[in-house]
């Protein structure tokens with residue numbers, strides 16, 4: 001297990017002392033892509049926030065890059081390469097692409113910038129465009145490109161395709177997988193386009209009502225999408241004590 005870079009061990013976390021995820025465990029190795037799936041409100045975002053120390057744990061523990069994740073360590077962990085791309089993509093409408101690039105690194109690196117632009121050539125010609133005027137797909141590239149500038153070792157990506165057409169997502173996701181493989185980045189990908197996400201992932205986890213209701217190899221689950229669907233829709237059989245405060 002030498003290559004494990006991120007490990008969540010039976011974590012429980014939530015808001016105002018009400019658990020939104022319970023007993024969540026996950027192990028990610030270098031270069032691995034994990035799809036984190038599940039319906040709205042399942043606890044996907046909460047899981048990601050827990051793993052970067054942005055919400056306090058009620059139980060369990062998280063280790064990233066050999067260190068325990070706590071809210072006090074978030075900044076130093078980010079510097080070490082633990083990176084979250086939030087579901088609003090973390091881009092600022094009034095700033096240009098170039099300005100985003102400049103902000104992404106304390107110490108600018110032309111080499112790294114070229115590397116990112118080679119990955120997302122469309123951004124080359126958009127350097128002076130404000131992010132608010134970019135298309136959804138271009139904003140997506142900017143969000144990932146910006147994250148890559150900082151040379152992350154772990155990339156947690158939260159529904160970057162929210163509101164985008166499947167065709168755009170289809171163009172983007174293979175690039176994420178290639179990055180993981182080429183650069184050895186561990187990726188946790190939250191994605192509503194289930195089949196697309198499975199097609200670029202190594203393993204998948206389905207959450208429902210704050211609990212893991214299904215997990216397995218992405219290739220296997222792609223072949224057995226019925227099981228994934230029941231995990232989404234027929235989850236009551238798993239949910240039992242899962243989340244008292246959720247509406248029925």
Ligand SMILES: Nc1ncnc2c1ncn2[C@@H]1O[C@H](COP(=O)(O)OP(=O)(O)O)[C@@H](O)[C@H]1O
Nearest residue numbers: 015020038039040041042043044045046047246
């Ligand atoms: N800031 C918050 N305050 C209180 N409850 C929240 C907050 N964010 C999310 N929740 C609740 O936690 C549960 C899990 O939400 P979330 O992790 O955002 O799910 P997902 O990302 O899978 O849609 C939901 O019941 C949601 O209403």
Ligand SMILES: [Mg+2]
Nearest residue numbers: 044045087159
């Ligand atoms: Mg979410």
